[in-house]
Amino acid sequence: TPANQPTAPSAPKPPLTAEEKRAVLEKLSTLSNKDIAKLDRTVTLGIVEGLAESAQGRFGVNPAATKGFVDAIKGDPNLADRITRNFQRNPNFIRELAKAGLDNTSPREPFLTPAKAAMTNLMANPQKLANDVYVKDLEARMKMADIPEGATLIHNPVSAAPGYKM
Numbered sequence: 001t002p003a004n005q006p007t008a009p010s011a012p013k014p015p016l017t018a019e020e021k022r023a024v025l026e027k028l029s030t031l032s033n034k035d036i037a038k039l040d041r042t043v044t045l046g047i048v049e050g051l052a053e054s055a056q057g058r059f060g061v062n063p064a065a066t067k068g069f070v071d072a073i074k075g076d077p078n079l080a081d082r083i084t085r086n087f088q089r090n091p092n093f094i095r096e097l098a099k100a101g102l103d104n105t106s107p108r109e110p111f112l113t114p115a116k117a118a119m120t121n122l123m124a125n126p127q128k129l130a131n132d133v134y135v136k137d138l139e140a141r142m143k144m145a146d147i148p149e150g151a152t153l154i155h156n157p158v159s160a161a162p163g164y165k166m
Contacts, residue, residue: 021050021101028098036091041077044084047094048073048129050101055119059112065123072126082130089132093139100142115141 016024024046052066073080087094118141121128128134150166 025050025098025101029095029102031091031094033091036094037088039084039088039094041080041084044080044087045074047087047097048080048083048126051097052123054101055123059116059119061116061119061123065120069123069126073129079127079130083126086130086132086135090135090139093135096139096142 028047049070052070055061055069056063056066073083118138122138
């Protein structure tokens with residue numbers, strides 16, 4: 001186009017299909033630390049959108065809250081970059097998050113209520129994803145909630161987190 005004529009804006013990309021999302025999650029769940037250290041803001045924004053979608057769809061978080069979460073990160077390049085750097089430093093978190101995204105089972109108690117509360121709090125405070133301590137804690141919580149299929153939960157008298165038996 002001539003220099004004095006504006007170029008047409010590029011069309012927005014269509015949303016990923018369920019199969020494409022699954023493929024992305026499968027890839028993220030197996031990336032090496034070295035590859036995760038190369039994640040860029042575009043990948044971070046995709047992870048953020050997936051996290052918001054999961055918060056709404058799996059945990060019942062208010063759609064306005066999840067939209068606000070995504071918009072806050074997309075609208076603040078500095079925050080998006082800080083989150084990207086934190087993700088790069090926490091490869092196990094990225095893999096756990098991807099594994100959780102691949103899990104199609106419905107969350108069950110005693111995990112559902114605290115998970116919904118944690119997701120609601122995160123959606124209201126997106127800057128938490130830039131906090132190393134918060135991300136490590138969230139990773140640990142995801143690992144504790146990973147109960148093998150077919151396992152039976154066992155009451156734990158010491159804490160709220162149950163044990164399980166196969």
